Amino acid sequence: SAVISQKPSRDICQRGTSLTIQCQVDSQVTMMFWYRQQPGQSLTLIATANQGSEATYESGFVIDKFPISRPNLTFSTLTVSNMSPEDSSIYLCSVDTGSRETQYFGPGTRLLVL
Amino acid sequence: SQQGEEDPQALSIQEGENATMNCSYKTSINNLQWYRQNSGRGLVHLILIRSNEREKHSGRLRVTLDTSKKSSSLLITASRAADTASYFCATDDSQETSGSRLTFGEGTQLTVNP
Numbered sequence: 528s529a530v531i532s533q534k535p536s537r538d539i540c541q542r543g544t545s546l547t548i549q550c551q552v553d554s555q556v557t558m559m560f561w562y563r564q565q566p567g568q569s570l571t572l573i574a575t576a577n578q579g580s581e582a583t584y585e586s587g588f589v590i591d592k593f594p595i596s597r598p599n600l601t602f603s604t605l606t607v608s609n610m611s612p613e614d615s616s617i618y619l620c621s622v623d624t625g626s627r628e629t630q631y632f633g634p635g636t637r638l639l640v641l
Numbered sequence: 642s643q644q645g646e647e648d649p650q651a652l653s654i655q656e657g658e659n660a661t662m663n664c665s666y667k668t669s670i671n672n673l674q675w676y677r678q679n680s681g682r683g684l685v686h687l688i689l690i691r692s693n694e695r696e697k698h699s700g701r702l703r704v705t706l707d708t709s710k711k712s713s714s715l716l717i718t719a720s721r722a723a724d725t726a727s728y729f730c731a732t733d734d735s736q737e738t739s740g741s742r743l744t745f746g747e748g749t750q751l752t753v754n755p
Contacts, residue, residue: 558741619684628689628733629686629689634682635683
C-alpha cells in the first residue's frame with residue numbers, strides 16, 4: 528500500500544492565476560497519475576508522470592495548461608495555469624506501486640476558481 | 642472519454658438491504674476495479690477482479706465479471722449507513738508492460754438510510 532498526501536487540500540483562486548498542487552508519497556513509486564473530477568462527475572485522467580521522463584498527457588489535456596513535474600520517486604506537482612471557472616474541480620493524484628493493479632489515491636485538492 | 646457506464650446513477654436503500662451496482666465497458670481489459678469515494682474526497686480501493694476471474698468476494702462485497710458481455714456488478718450485502726458513498730468502477734486496459742492506466746465509470750451514488 529501507499530500513503531499519499533496532497534497540498535493544498537483546497538483553495539479559492541482568481542481567474543487568470545495559476546495554482547501548483549503537490550503530491551507526496553510515503554514510498555518510492557514508478558508511476559504517478561493526475562486526475563480531474565469536475566463537480567458531480569467521474570474522474571478523468573489528465574496525465575501519467577514517470578520519474579525522469581516527460582509526462583504523458585491524455586487527449587484534451589496539454590502541457591501548457593497542466594505542467595507536471597516529477598523530480599523524484601516520491602513527489603510530483605501539477606500546475607493549473609491561467610485558471611478559469613471551468614477549472615473548478617477536485618484534482619487527485621494516485622500512484623501505482625508496481626503491482627500493475629491497485630492504484631492508491633490522495634485525498635484530493637478542491638479548487639474553486641472565481 | 643469514459644469507458645465505463647454505471648447504473649443506476651443513484652440508489653437509495655434501507656439499512657440491512659442489499660445494494661447492487663452495475664458497470665459496463667467497451668474494450669478488452671486486464672482487470673476491473675471498484676472504488677469508493679466519500680463526499681468528494683479521495684478514492685478507496687475496494688476490490689479488483691482480473692479478466693480471467695468470474696466472481697470475487699471480500700467481506701460484504703461480491704463482484705462478478707462477465708467479459709463476454711463486458712459488464713461487472715458490485716453487490717454490497719447487509720448495507721449500513723456508513724456505506725453511503727459514491728462507487729466507481731475502473732477498467733485497466735493498459736497495453737504497457739508495467740503500471741496500470743485506469744478509465745473510470747460514471748459512478749453510482751448510494752444512500753443507505755438508517
